[in-house]
Every structure is written in C-alpha cells, then in structure tokens.
Amino acid sequence: MSKPRMLFLTIFTMLVAGLNFPVGKIALSFGSPFVLLAIRFVGAGLLMLPFIVRRPHPRGGAAWLKLAAIGLFQSALVMSGIYLSMQTISSGSSSVLSSSNPIWFIVFSFLIFGIRYRLLQWAGVIIGFVGVFITQGLQMQMQSGLWFALGAGMAWGMATLLSSRWGKEFDAWVMAAYQMLIGGILLLIASPLLEQPHFVWDSSQIVKELFVLGWMILVSSIAQFVTWYYVLRNSDPNKANVYLFLIPVFGVLSGWLILGEQLHWYTLAGTVCIGLGIYLVNRPGRVDVTKDPFMIKERCGTA
Numbered sequence: 431m432s433k434p435r436m437l438f439l440t441i442f443t444m445l446v447a448g449l450n451f452p453v454g455k456i457a458l459s460f461g462s463p464f465v466l467l468a469i470r471f472v473g474a475g476l477l478m479l480p481f482i483v484r485r486p487h488p489r490g491g492a493a494w495l496k497l498a499a500i501g502l503f504q505s506a507l508v509m510s511g512i513y514l515s516m517q518t519i520s521s522g523s524s525s526v527l528s529s530s531n532p533i534w535f536i537v538f539s540f541l542i543f544g545i546r547y548r549l550l551q552w553a554g555v556i557i558g559f560v561g562v563f564i565t566q567g568l569q570m571q572m573q574s575g576l577w578f579a580l581g582a583g584m585a586w587g588m589a590t591l592l593s594s595r596w597g598k599e600f601d602a603w604v605m606a607a608y609q610m611l612i613g614g615i616l617l618l619i620a621s622p623l624l625e626q627p628h629f630v631w632d633s634s635q636i637v638k639e640l641f642v643l644g645w646m647i648l649v650s651s652i653a654q655f656v657t658w659y660y661v662l663r664n665s666d667p668n669k670a671n672v673y674l675f676l677i678p679v680f681g682v683l684s685g686w687l688i689l690g691e692q693l694h695w696y697t698l699a700g701t702v703c704i705g706l707g708i709y710l711v712n713r714p715g716r717v718d719v720t721k722d723p724f725m726i727k728e729r730c731g732t733a
Contacts (some may be wrong), residue, residue, distance in 0.1 A: 434663050436480065436661065436664065437551065439440060439657050439660065439661050440449050440637065440661050440665075440673050441673065441676070442657060443658045443661065444673050444674070444676040444677055444680060445676075445680050445722075446649055446653065446654045446657075447654065447677045447680070447681075447706045448525060448677050448678070448679070448680020448681040448683070448684050449678070449680065449681075449684050449688075450646075450650045450654075451512070451516070451521035451522070451524055451525040451681045451684065452521045452681075452684050453645050453646065453650070453688075454466075454512065454513055454516060454521065454644055455516045455520075455521040455647075455685070455689060456638070456642055456645065456688075456689075457642045457643075458513065458516060459515065459633065460630045460631075460632060460639055461628065461629040461630070462626065462627050462629070463510060463513035463514050463517070463625065464510060464617045464618070464620055464621035464623065464624065464625050464627065465618075465621055465625075465627045465628065465629050466513065466629070466646070467505075467506075467509050467510060467513060467585075467613075467614065467617045468474050468615075468617040468618040468621060469629075469643065469646070469647070470496045470614070470647055470650065470651055471505050471507075471509075471610040471611065471613050471614030471617065471651065472610075472611060472614035472615065472618065472644040473643075473647040473651075474607075474610050474611075474614075474647050474648075474651035474652050475481045475607050475608065475610040475611025475614060476495045476611070477647070477652065478603070478606070478607035478610075479607060479611075480490060480605050481603070481607075482601070482603050482607050485601045485603060485604050486601050486604065486679075487601075487604055488523075488599075488600060488604070489606075493599060493600075496592070496599070497600065497605060497609060498595060498612050499592055500589060500592050500593055500597075500605070500609045500708075501608065501609035501611070501612030501613040501616070502613065502616060503585050503586075503588050503592060504585075504586070504589035504593070505591035505609055505610050505612070505613020505614065505617075506613040506614075506616045506617050506620075507581075507582070507583045507585035507589075508512075508528070508531075508582050508586045508589060508590050509582070509613075509617075510617060510620075511547050511578045511579065511581045511582030511583075511585060511717050512524055512527065512528050512578075512579065512582045514574075514575070514578040515527070515528070515574075515575040515576070515578035515579035515582065516575065516577035517574075517575065518573050518574050519573055519575030519576060519579065519690065519691075520685055520691045520692075521681065521684075521685040522681055522682035522683075522684075522685035522686065522691050522693075522697060523565060523575070523576075523579065523697060524575065524579045524582075524681070525678050525680075525681020525682060525685070526561075526562075526565050526678040526681065526697065526700060526701050526704055527565065527576065527579035527582075527583060527675060528579045528580075528582040528583045529583065529584060529677045529678040529681070529704065529708070530558055530559075530561075530562060530580070530583040530587075530707075530708075531583045531584075531586030531587040531590060532558075532587070532590075532674060532707075532708045532711045532712060533554065533555050533559065533583075533587070533704075533707055533708065533711055534556040534583055534584045534586070534587025534588070535587040535590050535711075536551055536552070536554075536711055537555065537587070537589055538584075538587055538588055538591050538631050539591055542591070543711055548552065550710055550713060551710060551713065552711025553710055554706070554708065554709070554711035554712075554713075555707065555711065556705040556707075557703055557704075557706050557707040557710065558598065558703065558704050558706075558708065558711070559707075560703050560709025561699075561700045561701070561702070561703025561704035561705075561706075561707060562580070562594045562700065562704065562708075564696055564699050564700035564703055565697055565699075565700030565701070565704070566695065567666060572585040582712075589638075592703050593605075596629055602659045603656070603659070606655045606656070606659065612649060613632065623666060637708070653668075672708075672709055672712050672713075674712065675704075675705035675706070675708040675709050676705075678701050678704055678705060679705060682697060682698070682701055693704060702710060711724070
C-alpha cells in the first residue's frame with residue numbers, strides 16, 4: 431500500500447480515537463457508563479462473530495484465560511475508567527490523562543519483565559508525568575475523574591503489555607472480537623454491582639442517541655480496531671505508534687468543537703508535554719532484553 435494511503439489510515443484511526451471522548455460524553459447524558467460500554471462491546475463483538483467463525487480460535491483453557499485478561503484490561507477497565515472520569519472532568523482532560531498509556535507501558539514492562547529502555551525513553555516518561563501535572567493547572571486536584579482517567583491510562587498500558595506478549599498467539603481479528611465481547615460481558619455483570627444502571631430512550635433525541643450508539647459500535651469499536659490492526663501489520667509499528675500523540679490533541683480539540691469545552695492554557699501545555707513524552711517513548715531503537723527475550727513491537731493500542 432502507498433505511503434500516503436497508510437498515513438491517511440493512521441491519522442484516521444487517531445482522529446476516531448480522539449472523537450470517541452466527546453461522543454462518549456454525549457452518550458453519558460442518556461445512559462450509565464457500564465451499560466453504555468456493555469452495549470458498545472457486546473454489540474461490536476456479536477457483529478464480528480460471523481466474520482471470524484472460520485478463522486483460527488484459541489485452544490485450551492490457558493489461551494482463553496489470556497484472551498479474557500486482555501478483554502478485562504483493554505475493554506472493561508480502560509473504557510470504564512474513561513467513562514467514569516468524564517462524569518466529573520471534561521472529555522478533553524480525560525483524553526489527555528488516559529492517553530498516558532505508552533508511558534505506563536514503559537514503567538510496567540520495566541517493573542514486571544525487567545526490560546531496559548534507553549535514557550531518551552525514560553526522559554519521555556518524566557516529561558509525560560510533568561504533562562499530567564501541568565494539565566491539572568499545576569496542582570493535583572482531588573477530583574475523582576482525575577484518578578479514573580489516570581487509572582484508565584494505567585490499565586491501557588497493562589493491556590498493551592499483555593497484548594504485546596500474548597497477541598502473537600491469536601488471530602488478530604479473533605482477538606479483537608473476543609476481547610470486546612468478554613469485556614462487554616464483564617461490564618454487564620458489573621453494572622448492577624457498581625452503578626445504578628439506566629438507559630433512557632428520549633423520543634425528542636432519538637436520532638442523536640441512535641447516531642451515538644452506531645458510532646460507538648461501528649466506528650469506535652469495529653472500524654477503529656480493524657484499521658489499527660491493519661496499519662500495524664502493514665507498516666512499521668514503531669513509526670505508526672509515534673502518531674499516538676495525536677489522540678490527546680484530537681481529544682482536546684474535538685471536546686472544544688463539539689461540546690464547547692473551554693481550552694485552558696495549562697491543558698494545552700500539558701497536552702504538548704504528554705504528546706512529546708509519548709513521542710520519545712515510542713522512538714525506535716535498541717532495547718536491552720537480556721533479562722527477557724520478549725521484543726515489543728506492537729506497543730500501543732487505541733480506545
């Protein structure tokens with residue numbers, strides 16, 4: 431595929447990932463977080479099932495447990511953290527804080543697997559954390575949304591780490607479908623335990639609600655995952671991952687354009703710092719894997 435077309439698909443994926451935040455904020459006006467996400471992921475997983483029935487499936491309980499763990503972190507914990515955060519903070523702030531996942535990836539892979547990274551990448555980690563601090567107006571405000579968004583970033587980093595380590599064992603499309611389906615079922619089970627589940631059909635807003643649900647299922651889940659996996663498998667993953675810094679940028683700008691969220695100078699400054707941190711973290715280079723032969727290529731995902 432030509433480079434311009436691959437670049438277009440990459441930026442398309444980042445744009446969709448950024449737009450998911452204001453769209454999710456709109457969805458929260460007529461449904462509770464766990465119910466909305468259960469609809470999104472169960473719906474997307476079921477729609478994908480007819481297309482993967484002939485593809486190779488996991489064999490054995492251990493393989494299914496690995497897939498379930500990826501679904502728990504990627505679909506359930508990441509997205510529930512993002513949606514819970516947007517109940518108290520703006521969609522732009524949520525996109526910036528949760529997009530710190532490549533930074534957490536570096537931290538977790540070092541702590542859990544002993545993988546050593548270059549000084550430049552650790553500099554990216556530090557700059558990214560400084561960006562988190564700046565984003566909050568140079569003071570860590572004790573809002574629940576802040577911690578939910580950071581927790582989403584941490585879960586996202588862990589999901590990426592697990593996907594990188596185990597992902598080669600699965601067919602990419604099978605993994606995408608089942609991790610969404612498993613995550614959606616877990617959210618459906620958790621809903622009556624952790625929230626007051628509700629979903630309201632408003633006859634005066636029916637077109638908007640159907641559009642939002644359609645976007646969440648067809649665009650945010652299926653189109654985004656399929657496109658991103660295609661990009662990773664047909665280009666250099668290290669170069670593709672550099673574009674992840676666009677997610678918080680698109681998230682902040684789309685929150686401003688769609689929801690009219692105010693653009694604070696410190697939010698923009700923090701976004702730049704986190705974007706720079708993500709860029710440095712994803713700079714290609716040699717990694718010391720003497721403690722673990724596991725080489726990481728497909729290091730980051732999308733929301």
